[in-house]
Amino acid sequence: MASKRNPVSSARALWLRCDLRLDDNPALHAACSGSESLLPIFVFDPAKFRTPTLAGAWKSSARRARFLIESVSAMRRQLESKGSGLAVVLGKAEDVLPEMCRDCSEVCLTKGVCSEETDEEKLVSGNLFSKCKLNKVWGGFLYMPDECGCAPDNVPLLFTSFKNKAESRGSIRNPMPAPGQFPPLPVPTDDNPKQHLDKALKFLPTLEQLGFPSDEVEGAMQDDPRAVMKFVGGEDVALERLKKWMFDDDKLKEYFEIRNGMLGDGYSSKLSPWLALGCISPRRIWKEAQRYEQERTKNKSTYWLVFELTWRDFYLYVGISQGIKLFLPGGITGQKYAWRGSKEALEKWKVGRTGDDLVDANMRELLATGFMSNRGRQNVASYLIFDLDVDWRYGAAHFEELLLDYDPCSNWGNWVAAAGLTGQRVNKFNTRKQLNDYDPKREYVNHWLRGSTSTVERNGSTSKDHSADKQKLVDRAKRFGLPAPELDEESKTPPSGGKGARGNGKGGKANGKGWADPKRRRWQARSEKENPAESYY
């Protein structure tokens, strides 16, 4: 039931971004507590989707946007089931939120970590009506900032030091259950009339409205049958996945041994896409792992899942403490380096035509599904940086576009670390050895490169790409103004940069269509100011 309008309003809004869940959501609790009415809002800003970033990459693929739309839709269903709702609008947050929240005294939200999110917060805060304040609340961590065992804005850059501090001095709080009671939706006013509110409470954008061309939309609506699993956005699906992987399939007990796999849904939790949008909280996963330890078994594997979630926290805190450095050519150390790899080498890497089976299989999986295993990510990143000698940021931007689980801290943090620009030890992977170690029977590479795991010999010349996959590679090359890839021949191994590059330095300047686009945001200005007029390709 809607409440009466109160002149001394305690009406609130909840601005949802990457916290699309009812469970363990501190911002939601802050918004509900003592509020006479609550308007939950999600803003789709088209600039966050089909906007060029770096070296031919876009901000988001249509597939990731689809996962987001599903997650927002699921959040609306959850809120409606509690007697509330979710207003969805299209535009810039700083333009649309002030109007929608004009009767509110507070807009609650989960505090962002990286510059795009914090810049957006500042703009919104500056545009809100004077009686309305932005209330930023931390959420989505395993170890909350006041309990992470060290100063959250000055964490050690060595993961082991961070983990040791978190484990010895920090603590993990129990997840908060969903609020028992939800304040009613606000009563429409003259300024915010009923038809506007009703429309927003029903609206969901299409992929076309977010700027995607129809061929990409069509591709994004299809699920590749070779994918590790089907990812559908939303809190209910996330909790179901957790239950299935941990308890029904009983995978947690062997996680340590199987986590380096690349094929199938069992080798790891696959929770990252839902974690990235906040459809599930890391503390809920931790709590369920504890229950598993009590009800089933406690071993190195059960510890290791929490260990991996601590990596996720680590990069969030690196994001808090290092800020924009995560996105700069020289990373955290600021080292300078002149990359020598070519645009063609980057493009072959993107479409999985480098000639290195392990790299190509992983890159095709990413292109076709939006997912790649952790083992794959480490190898393809190392290959781009050290074998192809291409700027690490171009790889990070490609991952940002395609990964369903894209998260600014985890993605750019892992990439800057892969490039050796955090000041810690660098791992250069020998992809041939890794292939022998992790895919000795070539099941994974055959699955992606030859369309079969049984009939084609390793290194055979009978490469059989799926036709849909082929078409994607051709379309992509066309989009970047490159010659169509030679789909029926194995491409030659590209020249190796070889030098064991300590990645860095020379940011690509806008020097061609779709290549290092000057409109990019996070990298804009700052990186170019650091590296004026650099054009080395």
Ligand SMILES: Cc1cc2nc3c(=O)[nH]c(=O)nc-3n(C[C@H](O)[C@H](O)[C@H](O)COP(=O)(O)OP(=O)(O)OC[C@H]3O[C@@H](n4cnc5c(N)ncnc54)[C@H](O)[C@@H]3O)c2cc1C
């Ligand atoms: C170059 C590169 C880029 C990456 N980009 C992202 C990204 O954008 N988003 C993302 O969530 N992960 C990223 N990762 C980390 C890791 O590869 C994925 O989190 C993992 O593969 C997701 O699969 P999963 O959920 O089955 O993981 P599990 O093995 O089941 O692990 C459980 C959870 O632990 C966390 N985790 C595990 N490893 C890492 C790690 N190295 N860094 C941070 N968190 C970790 C994730 O939240 C993951 O869901 C990247 C790694 C590399 C090397």
